[in-house]
Amino acid sequence: MTSYFQHAKFKVPVAHMRNVVGSFWRKSSALTGQYEPMSPSEVATVDGSPVPFRGDIPKYAGTEHQQTRKRFAEPRPLLEEVENLIATPLGGGWHDNCLFERYSSCKPGLRMLLENKVPTREVETGYVIQSEHVDTFGDWTSEYLTPLAGIANVDGPVFLPAAFAQKGYVRRDMARTSIDFQFVDAPILIKRAKVIRQQMYIRYWTPEYAQNLRRLLGAQPVSPKRGSMIYLSRHGEPSEVAVRTHPNLLIEKIVKDRGGIVLRTDDSSLEDYLAAGEHAETVLLDHGSAGYNLSYWQPKRVIEFVSDQWWMNSFLFFATSIGVPDYGIICTDQGSDDEIAKRLTDLLETPIA
Template identity: 30%
Template sequence: MKVIGNLDWRHPLVRLRIWVATPIQKLFAAIGLWKPARKDELECEQKDAVEAVGDRGSQLRLAYKTPRDEFTDATAIDYTPTGLAIKNGVCFARYSIRPPSTAEILKSRKIQPARTIPAGTVIEAETPYTYGDWVGDFVLALITAENIVEPLVLPKVLADKPYVLRDVNALGISYVIANETLRIENARILQKRIPSYYWGKPEVAAFRNKFNITPPSPKPGSMIYLGRFDTKSEAAQRVYPSETVARIVENLGGKVFDTREASPEKFDALAPEMETVIADQGSALFGVMHSQTKNVIELTQDDWWHSANLFIANGAGVENYAVIHLYEKSDDDLRNRIEGHLRDFGVIN
């Protein structure tokens, strides 16, 4: 269970750490040691209900109350290998890939750039830990921005992840890696314009367009299970009854896919088999953007569900979406719940 870095908010030590750090960081902000986002910049409103059934009902999309511009520009930004943006010794949250820790705030004034580049683009984000974070924040910025100043500057913490360079290369964007702190004389910051991952149809359309995805029609009656099996999460570890669900789906005539093998090419190949998708909660569900999926059943731990997949699926044209909580479900409970939703969706009799 990780306590420092990509936080698992369920862990009591994480809650304690945040409780201790919050007033200290407020004091540091008040005396000018760092510049967090202003309260009005983070304020959100709810809109655009999307329907789900099962253990979660209709969900509302979050949007910033004050819409943000595509980008802002800044001069003389020192950009660290961990993705923090520092100007005159002060860390700016709105230019960084995450808020700094208390220790990082104290070290900011001592950071010196190793070299200088004349210009480049960095991305404001909320969390930089998982593939879902990468797509939800960073890829979204790259596929919706029209004013990128190349090169894109990638912090080492991101560039070390294999899917990051894969996706940037697929988009044809030149980049440099901040293996050491870089001074960017003229920095363009692509601003985070959607809180969390509340994508809609325009965002999914942009993803499909930029990655040259033309989803084929799935085979009528096709069904696939996207199972996590022994996936080691980049965030807090989650455990799913993947073997059990695989047997249930196979008995219903569906296919099983181990998401440890997931890639854009694999989802392109699987798209004809994806009229109905049953999936463990996770970013593999982004695979519906490669298909014309009609039905989704998402399996999730009770305290680890986020509506991101629901909104992305809705943007991709999914018609029916069910959520099943896994807590204290027996094998028979799972089978009955899955079959019940499949009947409701008209998949089985």
């Protein structure tokens, strides 16, 4: 049974509280010269094009069936060279005894500020990916692989926070590339560091970033069989961040009754995803990192099951960036199982846009 403390309804307010608390020490540390946040101009955004969807409107998604892409107002340099950068296990990027947000591989927190930063070894050169999160496959895909995919020639080791060392999907993707990934298990002094800056605002995917990712992964999507359907069910899968609950068994039955197949993400391998591409004209998925396996498919329709307690528009932007013309959303917090089934049936029986 899922603990209440693992559920999104507990995790989300706790995350907000931690962010509020963190803002206080960041401000005070900046005043004392121990911390250098990114400037307002570096994080300012402008709106891009709206992306439509059908079905339900999530609680925090506004009032219209669309979400608007955003991008950074000022383009960032893809690479920023820094002399004598200290990279720490938690992802800190220290320069001249100051913790720099734009050189860190994870959003700076209080533990990072207090972390030991005395280097145990030195290297001549290497890459660090400026990022914010190290928790999920989605973080790895969008905040590490995607900016890395924008570098034409990675000619040195790429240093990763220690948290990634235990992630099976990181090890898997390391083995599939020729890149020299190294985990930072103790502070390292990089004499000539190359910091890869995030180009994409949060996870507001555009076709450029999605295609870069596909190229790095060597993805070769196949055309799905006409009328095929697959459901990526999170039934039985523990979340790396916060548990969300959906009527998985109900959705699985609806899909099977319509001749579709179910792929439970808890026990599916990369080979399973690759083999399932021919069954993916319509893809149903629970909101979660497994949605990035759309990289290997070319669906014509995607329907995402979301919770109002934990949702972001990342998969809407990602799917449309790989060319999916029809996107639907079902909020499983809204209504009974029968009502959810009815709304899902309506989406499935509407011709693909």
